[in-house]
Amino acid sequence: MEYKIAPSILSADWLNLGREVEKMNEADCDYVHYDVMDGKFVPEMSFGVTIMRNVKKVSTKPIDVHLMIEDPIRNVKSFATSGADIITVHAEACADIDETLDYIRYFNVPAALSVKPKTPVETVFPYLEKCSMILIMSVEPGFGGQAFMPEALEKIRILREEITRRGLDVDIEVDGGINMETVVLCKEAGANVFVSGSALFKGDLAANTAAMRALL
Numbered sequence: 001m002e003y004k005i006a007p008s009i010l011s012a013d014w015l016n017l018g019r020e021v022e023k024m025n026e027a028d029c030d031y032v033h034y035d036v037m038d039g040k041f042v043p044e045m046s047f048g049v050t051i052m053r054n055v056k057k058v059s060t061k062p063i064d065v066h067l068m069i070e071d072p073i074r075n076v077k078s079f080a081t082s083g084a085d086i087i088t089v090h091a092e093a094c095a096d097i098d099e100t101l102d103y104i105r106y107f108n109v110p111a112a113l114s115v116k117p118k119t120p121v122e123t124v125f126p127y128l129e130k131c132s133m134i135l136i137m138s139v140e141p142g143f144g145g146q147a148f149m150p151e152a153l154e155k156i157r158i159l160r161e162e163i164t165r166r167g168l169d170v171d172i173e174v175d176g177g178i179n180m181e182t183v184v185l186c187k188e189a190g191a192n193v194f195v196s197g198s199a200l201f202k203g204d205l206a207a208n209t210a211a212m213r214a215l216l
């Protein structure tokens with residue numbers, strides 16, 4: 001299995017964003033995880049497509065866009081045509097999940113579906129064939145720096161079993177409270193893409209990413 005590390009720039013130093021993206025270029029990570037929040041699906045707002053376009057100009061890594069927004073189909077086109085490399089939407093936020101995933105794929109962008117901690121993992125099962133990745137949230141979405149919820153591990157196990165049973169090639173991403181301990185638990189449960197904000201950006205990004213890589 002291919003293991004991927006996706007530092008979340010929510011935890012980066014926003015007053016020096018260009019430099020932070022350059023640090024990500026230099027680190028042994030696979031994606032830039034880009035958290036979009038609308039103040040409605042989650043309490044806070046973060047950043048939108050304009051800043052993503054600028055990140056894209058500097059980044060040598062694919063941009064993994066995590067849309068924590070209500071009715072995300074409205075924003076799919078602008079992200080898809082502005083350089084998003086993967087677009088994740090929340091099952092809880094879509095008026096029509098099939099239509100939203102189809103619309104992402106229409107732009108030749110891989111589609112991913114996410115579930116919050118209280119949403120059963122089986123919610124994503126009908127859509128697995130359309131998804132390149134499923135994102136299991138291991139915290140309530142909306143803030144960096146929260147503690148990992150161990151309930152996510154059972155969801156990852158059940159999902160990996162179902163993906164294997166169907167013979168599909170779908171990545172399982174986990175997001176929230178991922179550090180040097182929880183990354184190992186998630187890997188053992190069957191996840192292969194690891195989002196990490198505070199644990200990677202606190203201190204030296206390249207050294208932290210290398211330390212996480214050594215555990216995979």
Ligand code: DX5
Binds near residue numbers: 195
């Ligand atoms: C939380 C975001 C995460 C967040 C992760 O809602 O989706 O991507 O940045 O941050 P940590 O790793 O600090 O929990």
Ligand code: ZN
Binds near residue numbers: 033034035175195
């Ligand atoms: Zn995220």
